[in-house]
Amino acid sequence: MRYLLLIYSNESDDAKLTPEENAQLMADYGAFHQALEGAGKHIDGARLRPTDVATTVRVRNGDLAMTDGPFAETKEHLGGFYMIEAENLDEATQWASKIPTAHTGSIEVRPIWEDEDM
Amino acid sequence: MKEELREALEACYRAEYGSLLAGLLRRCAGDFELAEAALSDAFTTALERWSESGLPDRPGAWIRTVADRRLTDRLRQPREERLEEASAAPQPELPLEHDLVIPPEHFPHEDDRLRLVFTCCHPALSQDAQVALTLNALLGLRAAEIARAFLVREVTLSQRLVRAKRKVRAAAIPYRLPPRELFAERLGAVLRIVYLVFNEGYVATFGERLTRGELCDEGLRLARLLKELLPEDPEVEGLLALLLLLDSRRNARVGEDEQLVLLSDQDRSLWNTDSIAEGCRLLRQAMGRGRPGSYQLQAAIASMHAVAPDWEATDWHTIVDLYDGLMKLQPSPVVALNRAVAVAMDEGPQKGLDLVEEIVSGGQLENYLYLHSTRADFLRQLNRKPEARAAYLRALELADNALERRFLSGRLSQLEDA
Incomplete structure (x- = not known):
């Protein structure tokens, strides 16, 4: 089964990291990525730029409306994701718990809606 | 017919x-x-x-x-x-005394129900969902029955069940026994749910009645089932022992006019001696396995009450020791509060009050009824009437259960009369 692991964190805290802390975090992410690949569970993943460069689009009655910023004003924002292959939810949550920012932010684990579920 | x-x-x-x-x-x-x-x-x-x-x-x-x-x-x-509906194809004639023609791989496994327990109590489900699913799937309680027991609307409970079952499948919550590294933690979650079902019946947190015996019965059924499925786990035995010992007081806890009767005032001849005997036997068996745990300790505390002739003659010193053990295993302000009550019995209300004030200054349990009513009791015993009065009033504000409110009002008017 495929799961999307959505990585949420507090952007203002992220911005306060010292260069050393940032380097450490990147190294931890590198190690996590390698472990995931090594286990053959990695499908995809990316880090997102902060929400200050986000744009939200809505079409209402045929009109396109654009807003500057994320769709919701919340404390924690989506900062990146992994798509993984896992046997079941226990395995998916185990991987989620190994994401470096699980210690400071939150990881939402969402099963992918596969064709055969329709 | x-x-x-x-x-x-x-x-x-x-x-x-x-x-x-x-x-x-x-x-x-x-x-x-x-x-x-x-x-x-x-x-x-x-x-x-x-x-x-x-x-x-x-x-x-x-x-x-x-x-x-x-x-x-x-x-x-x-x-x-x-x-x-149509997928339930017309049945071929099934002879009444048929030979059991289930393929061997479909025979019931000993572990089937245990798998079901662990799935129902999976931490990815909310606690409410775990309780509902456990009662529904394992004991066969229908949505309407569970809704009635927990005083929620049937439609709410049905939706909760539907959602939980859908999540098990859609998110692939595994239908299995947890692997060794997860077993202890997951068993802890199962025991917590069983205790919660029983306790919700024992201390109905809201509504007009103090207890809902049917939930106590279901909690006991679940605990017995667990004991059958995991016969050698000391905490499973400890939990069953605890529930039996608490349940032995069921008839003594509610007096005439549905009044709450505290342990100190209960007519102990109303206690169920069979439940006490079974609880104590199970507890001894559990302790003999040499792997202590929090349910065993709580059962041990309950057993000290069960064998005491009355409140004053209870072995409070041993109870304080058992609470010390519990604080080491599972420190919590609620355990600290119960320990304070035992210390007060052992060494007097001032000692108890000191401990309660420590909990208060820790800023915990601010909205916990029993913190304020216990504090009020100690203050009353120390003859500090105005402070006792304020504490009873605070407790009264927090009481959701009509009987608890009546009980606290009673305490308050006794204080005024004294």
Whole structure:
């Protein structure tokens, strides 16, 4: 089964990291990525730029409306994701718990809606 | 005859629902909707068939066979048609005293129900969902019955069940025994749910009645089932012992006019001696395994009360020691509060009050009724009336249960009269 692991964190805290802390975090992410690949569970993943460069689009009655910023004003924002292959939810949550920012932010684990579920 | 049949069917349902469902779930990887549909086919068929030809020798086995076949029929359908009424294809004639023609791999496994317990109490489900699912799937309680017991609307409870079952399948919550590294933690979650079911019945947190005995009974049934499934786990024994010892006081806890009677004032001749004997025996057995745990300690505390002739003659010193042990294993402000009560009995109300003030200054339990009522009791015993009064009033503000409110009002007026 495929799961999307959505990585949420507090952007203002992220911005306060010292260069050393940032380097450490990147190294931890590198190690996590390698472990995931090594286990053959990695499908995809990316880090997102902060929400200050986000744009939200809505079409209402045929009109396109654009807003500057994320769709919701919340404390924690989506900062990146992994798509993984896992046997079941226990395995998916185990991987989620190994994401470096699980210690400071939150990881939402969402099963992918596969064709055969329709 | 018709009535007798329905009773037999209901008895079979009550006794075997969990194990029937658990076996079917194993065959369809935890797809509750599908397993329930097959089981419901079987119960419907049973009612029709038994009305014509009478009760079979082994009603449970009969239903298991029919349900197993119906599941096979449904699994043969394309996925999107499996849940349809028509998927329950017309039954081939089933002889009443049929030989059990279930393929061997479909025979019930000893572990089926245990798998079901762990799935129902999976931490990815909310606690409310875990409770509802456990009572529904394992004990066969219907949504309406669970809703009534927890005083929630039936539609709310039904939705909670539907959502939980859907999540098990859609998120692939595994239908299995947890692997070794997760076992202890997951068993802890299961024990917590069983305790919660019992306790919700024991101390109904809201409503007009103080206890809801049916929930205590279901909690005990779950604990007994766990003991049957994990016969050598000391914490499972500890939990069952604890529930039995608490339950032994059921008839003494509610006085005339549905008044709450505290342990200190209970008529101990009303305690159920069979439950006490069984609880103490289980506790000894658990302690003999040399792996102490928090349920064993709580049961040990309850057993000290169970064997004491009255409140004053209770071995408070030992109880304080047991609370010390509990604080080491599972420190919490609630345990600290209960310990304070025992210390007060052992060494006087001032010592108890000091400990309660420590909890208060820690900023914890600010909205916990029993913190304020306990503090009020100590202040009353120390003859500090105005402070006691304020504390009782604070407790009263926090009481949701009509009986608790009446009890606290009673304490308050005693204080005024004194």
